Amino acid sequence: MDLAQAVALPVAGVAALRSLRAAGLGPDKRVLITGASGGVGRFAVQLAARAGAHVIASVGSAGRGDGLAEAGADEVLIGLEGLQRPVDVVIDSVGGPQLVAAWNLLAPGGSVQSVGWTSGEPAVFPPYSTVGPAKSLASFVIDGDAGADLAVLTELAAEGAVTIEIGWQGPWDRFAEAAEALRGRRVSGKAVLEVACGELRGTVDSAQD
Ligand SMILES: NC(=O)c1ccc[n+]([C@@H]2O[C@H](COP(=O)([O-])OP(=O)(O)OC[C@H]3O[C@@H](n4cnc5c(N)ncnc54)[C@H](OP(=O)(O)O)[C@@H]3O)[C@@H](O)[C@H]2O)c1
The missing domain is CATH 3.40.50.720 (NAD(P)-binding Rossmann-like Domain)
Structure with missing residues (x-):
């Protein structure tokens, strides 16, 4: 996946x-x-x-x-x-x-x-x-261990029986744009922010500094 x-x-x-x-x-x-x-x-x-x-x-x-x-x-x-x-x-x-x-x-x-x-x-x-x-x-709220349900869902997704729709995807520094699209009801399914490993390390380092 x-x-x-x-x-x-x-x-x-x-x-x-x-x-x-x-x-x-x-x-x-x-x-x-x-x-x-x-x-x-x-x-x-x-x-x-x-x-x-x-x-x-x-x-x-x-x-x-x-x-x-x-x-x-x-x-x-x-x-x-x-x-x-x-x-x-x-x-x-x-x-x-x-x-x-x-x-x-x-x-x-x-x-x-x-x-x-x-x-x-x-x-x-x-x-x-x-x-x-x-x-x-x-x-309703999700609580407890979700492992078994995630296994069911990933299997369905892997078989193509469930489609994961992503209506917006982009780098995390475009967060405001993603949030605006969600609030404006323009996203079908989920919005995904991409965080590259190097970027994350840099952010953690500067936060520690
Ligand atoms: N209880 C839990 O454990 C749990 C788990 C996951 C999510 N949630 C909650 O479930 C809700 C849905 O999550 P989601 O990820 O599906 O959110 P979503 O994709 O942002 O929104 C679901 C839909 O709500 C409608 N909507 C948005 N603003 C609205 C407004 N002002 N008036 C009427 N409809 C509006 C939109 O449909 P249209 O544009 O077609 O109207 C949108 O597609 C959220 O409140 C989230 O916090 C709860």
């Missing part, structure tokens, strides 16, 4: 794999993935599709959906536009009003995994929207 791909895989890949597992993935499940254009989202789309789920990928604008159908999404939506049938699982990276809307679409017995909150907006649940048939909103 190319080094850039190797560094782009772990955090987003493990978050996608574990949150899907925690939600209880199965062949007939309808799975909604918000922030599907991003790092976690693109892995989640591919892994859910491999598990035989019906995958609904939600993105912020038309162009952000590029490549998601090829990655395994059965439906690619802007926001939650037109989505009326309930879903069994939500992998949510966006938070805010979209999390509330996704909660309202959740079928009894279903689970929302709150993986991230890129919108930065508050989520306001209307009165009684959390009262009714049992369904769950679970917080």
Whole structure:
């Protein structure tokens, strides 16, 4: 595996794999993935599709959906536009009003995994929207040893069963440009900063000086 791909895989890949597992993935499940254009989202789309789920990928604008159908999404939506049938699982990276809307679409017995909150907006649940048939909103974080899950993911990547998408790659001194592209929602998948060994040694030396 190319080094850039190797560094782009772990955090987003493990978050996608574990949150899907925690939600209880199965062949007939309808799975909604918000922030599907991003790092976690693109892995989640591919892994859910491999598990035989019906995958609904939600993105912020038309162009952000590029490549998601090829990655395994059965439906690619802007926001939650037109989505009326309930879903069994939500992998949510966006938070805010979209999390509330996704909660309202959740079928009894279903689970929302709150993986991230890129919108930065508050989520306001209307009165009684959390009262009714049992369904769950679970917080999610990667913890513990990720070795076994990384082995699963690297094997899938090596087989070509999972694609690691890098939407921005460049030297680390262009960090501001990479951050701006991420904040501006122009990166599909991950951004990778390259650090050459010599550069790193020089920086450590000058930090020690
Ligand atoms: N809990 C954990 O262990 C864990 C692990 C990994 C990541 N995370 C978190 O999960 C989230 C996603 O990570 P990522 O690597 O996939 O991030 P990302 O690639 O930067 O963003 C994911 C998507 O969020 C959407 N987005 C960005 N800004 C938005 C805004 N203002 N309003 C609505 N949507 C917005 C974008 O999609 P569109 O442009 O298509 O709208 C973007 O593609 C982050 O919050 C990250 O911190 C948590």
